[in-house]
Amino acid sequence: MNIAVVGLSHKSAPVEIREKLSIQEAKLEQAYAHLRAYPNMEEVAIISTCNRLEIYAITRGTEQGVLEIAQFLSEVGNIPLHKLRRHLFMLLHQDAVRHLMRVAAGLESLVLGEGQILAQVKTTHKLGQKYQGINRLLDRLFKQAMSAGKRVRTETNIGTGAVSISSAAVEMAQIKVEKLANCRVTIVGAGKMSRLLVQHLLAKGAKTITIVNRSLKRAEDLASKFPEAQLLLQPLENMVQAIAASDLVFTSTGATEPILDRAKLENALTLNQPLMLFDISVPRNIHADVQGMENVAAYNVDDLKAVVAQNHETRRQMALEAEALLEEEIAAFELWCHSLETVPTINCLRTKVEGIREQELEKALSRLGTEFAEKHQEVIEALTRGIVNKILHDPMVQLRAQQDIEARRRALETLQMLFNLDIGEQFS
Numbered sequence: 001m002n003i004a005v006v007g008l009s010h011k012s013a014p015v016e017i018r019e020k021l022s023i024q025e026a027k028l029e030q031a032y033a034h035l036r037a038y039p040n041m042e043e044v045a046i047i048s049t050c051n052r053l054e055i056y057a058i059t060r061g062t063e064q065g066v067l068e069i070a071q072f073l074s075e076v077g078n079i080p081l082h083k084l085r086r087h088l089f090m091l092l093h094q095d096a097v098r099h100l101m102r103v104a105a106g107l108e109s110l111v112l113g114e115g116q117i118l119a120q121v122k123t124t125h126k127l128g129q130k131y132q133g134i135n136r137l138l139d140r141l142f143k144q145a146m147s148a149g150k151r152v153r154t155e156t157n158i159g160t161g162a163v164s165i166s167s168a169a170v171e172m173a174q175i176k177v178e179k180l181a182n183c184r185v186t187i188v189g190a191g192k193m194s195r196l197l198v199q200h201l202l203a204k205g206a207k208t209i210t211i212v213n214r215s216l217k218r219a220e221d222l223a224s225k226f227p228e229a230q231l232l233l234q235p236l237e238n239m240v241q242a243i244a245a246s247d248l249v250f251t252s253t254g255a256t257e258p259i260l261d262r263a264k265l266e267n268a269l270t271l272n273q274p275l276m277l278f279d280i281s282v283p284r285n286i287h288a289d290v291q292g293m294e295n296v297a298a299y300n301v302d303d304l305k306a307v308v309a310q311n312h313e314t315r316r317q318m319a320l321e322a323e324a325l326l327e328e329e330i331a332a333f334e335l336w337c338h339s340l341e342t343v344p345t346i347n348c349l350r351t352k353v354e355g356i357r358e359q360e361l362e363k364a365l366s367r368l369g370t371e372f373a374e375k376h377q378e379v380i381e382a383l384t385r386g387i388v389n390k391i392l393h394d395p396m397v398q399l400r401a402q403q404d405i406e407a408r409r410r411a412l413e414t415l416q417m418l419f420n421l422d423i424g425e426q427f428s
Contacts, residue, residue: 002058002059002060002061002062002065002092002093003056003057003058003092003093003096003097003137003141004056004057004059004062004065004066004069004090004091004092004093004096005054005055005056005057005090005091005096005099005100006054006055006057006066006069006070006073006088006089006090007047007052007053007054007055007073007088007089008021008052008053008054008073008087008088008089009051009052009053009054009089009108010051010052010110010301010302010305011089011108012087012088012089013087014302015282015284015300015301015302016288017077017079017084017087018050018051018052018053018282019282019283019284020076020077020078020079020283021053021073021076021077021079022048022050022053022256022282022283023046023048023053023076024048024254024256025127028046028048028127028131029131031046031072031076032044032046032128032131032132032133033131034072034075035055035057035068035069035072035133036132036133038065038068038072039060039064039068040059040060040061040064040065040068041057041058041059041060041065041068042057042058042059042060042135042137043057043058043133043134043135043136043137043138044056044057044058044128044133044134044138045057045124045125045128045133045134045138045142046124046127046128046133047103047120047121047124049117049120049282050165050280050281050282050301051109051110051282051301052103052108053073053076054103055069055072055073056096056100056138056141057069058135058137058138062092066090066092070084070085070088070090073088094330094334097141097330097333097334098326098330100121100141100142100145101144101145101148101149101326101329101330102326103117103121103145104117104118104121104145104146104148104149105118105148105149105152105153105158105322105325105326106118106149106152106153106158106159107152107319107322107323107326110165110301110304110305110308111164111165111168111308112158112308112315112316112319113158113159113315113318113319113322114164114165115153115159115164116164116192117149118146118149118150118153121142121145121146121149122146124142125139125142125143125146128142137337140333140336141333144329144332144333144336145329147329148325148326148329151325151329152322152325152326155325156318156321156322156325157318157321158315158318158319158321158322164193164196165193165280165301165304166193166194166196166197166199166200166252166280167196167200168304168307168308169197169250169278169280169299169304170197170200170201170204171200171307172278172299172303172304172307173248173250173276173278174204175307176276176297177247177248177276179205180201180204180205180206180248181205181206181207183206183208183246183247183248184208184210184245184246184247184248185201185206185208185209185210185246185247185248185249185250186209186210186211186212186242186243186245186246186248186249186250187209187210187211187212187249187250187251187252188212188213188236188239188243188249188250188251188252188253188259188260188285189212189213189251189252189253189254189281189285190211190213190215190218190219190221190222191218191252191253191254193252193280194211194213194222194250194252195222195225197250197252197280198211198222198225198226198229198231199226202226202228202229208232209229209231209232210231210232210233210234210242210245210246211223211231211232211233211234212234212235212236212238212239212242213233213235213236213253214235214236214253216233216235219233220233239259239260240260240264240267240268241268243260243265243268243275244268244269244270244273246275247274247275247276248275248276248278249275249276249277249278250278250279250280251277251278251279251280251281251285251286252280252281252285253281253285254281255281255283255285256283257283258283258284258285258286258287259285259286260277260285260286260287260290261286261287261289261290262287262289262290262293265290265293265296266293269295269296272294272295273295274295274296275295275296275297276296276297276298276299277290277296277297277298277299278299279298279299279300279301280300280301280304281301282301284300286298286300338408339400341408341409341412342396342399342400342408342412344423345399345412345415345416345421345423346396346399346400348416348421348422348423349392349415349419349421350392352419352421353388353391353392354388357384357385357388360384361380361381361384364380365377365380395415398411399411399412399415
């Protein structure tokens with residue numbers, strides 16, 4: 001079994017590269033079909049978030065499978081492979097298993113211990129099954145990773161008070177302006193991250209907040225969660241006017257291309273009007289050409305690292321507690337994987353014994369005569385099946401339960417020798 005993960009994250013690639021390799025949910029079915037068509041792909045799962053794109057796979061050949069995934073990523077991002085390689089990481093076997101456990105636990109996130117990633121891992125599992133990428137091995141691995149993520153959040157304090165990308169953006173804004181209560185704020189987008197932005201802005205004292213969104217209904221749903229706040233709602237066509245009337249702007253939409261650029265700002269802003277932009281989307285919502293505009297300061301997700309680092313040290317000890325739990329989950333998955341070694345031998349033994357049972361039953365029924373055989377065949381068949389199952393039950397249970405890998409392999413070899421089982425011929 002060859003488990004591999006190939007991808008990139010906020011640790012290995014800047015936002016300019018990550019946004020090119022972001023796969024929106026609407027394109028996941030096509031991506032799964034593309035990956036499954038490669039000759040070395042047996043199973044595949046895709047985690048695509050604002051901070052990472054990771055392809056998990058069970059491959060027929062490790063080297064060939066890794067190369068196929070890298071080629072796929074090169075095509076997705078339209079980046080030559082020789083240029084993309086320096087941004088990619090590749091992990092195999094137990095390292096790949098450990099990495100997914102750490103991702104699900106929030107230990108690989110920009111914000112250590114953040115909780116959103118666990119939901120994203122669950123979504124990956126669900127969509128991987130829907131698009132026929134995940135089968136038995138990755139199904140078990142992702143379920144084990146989800147269990148690991150849940151345990152870390154319930155059995156350690158790493159998730160307590162954990163900051164998110166949204167809260168880090170608000171924290172940075174507060175550092176820059178000192179008093180949010182005096183600022184007119186616009187948020188473009190009405191999804192989960194925008195909801196968190198509103199929550200943190202209100203907690204920091206912001207009073208004038210406008211929500212701009214394509215769907216007014218979704219903006220109204222967001223506003224209904226904050227009945228104590230007087231949120232102003234605007235349709236997307238009024239975005240530029242809303243921004244022009246603001247001091248701070250946060251963007252968090254699922255747009256695949258920038259929705260705000262230098263030309264729009266230059267047309268909307270008055271001379272010497274100061275404006276601060278915080279883009280927490282990947283792909284970016286704000287075009288890079290706004291950088292350098294006079295009186296306009298623009299920040300993206302990668303600029304939040306300094307704010308996040310201030311909280312990182314206090315959470316490092318909690319991360320060590322989480323690591324111990326992850327090792328237990330990794331060991332459980334490894335044990336399950338090794339137990340799969342018993343399946344061919346058990347199946348071969350059962351097939352051989354079942355063949356003997358059928359032959360002997362046929363001989364016995366022919367000697368008993370047609371009339372007796374037809375009348376009592378079901379009873380005799382049930383009797384012989386029961387005997388076979390009871391004889392095989394204890395050896396099979398003991399074999400599966402054997403945790404010592406070497407002891408299990410010796411037992412398998414002994415069983416194959418005693419019963420003259422030809423596993424290679426049976427399952428080639």
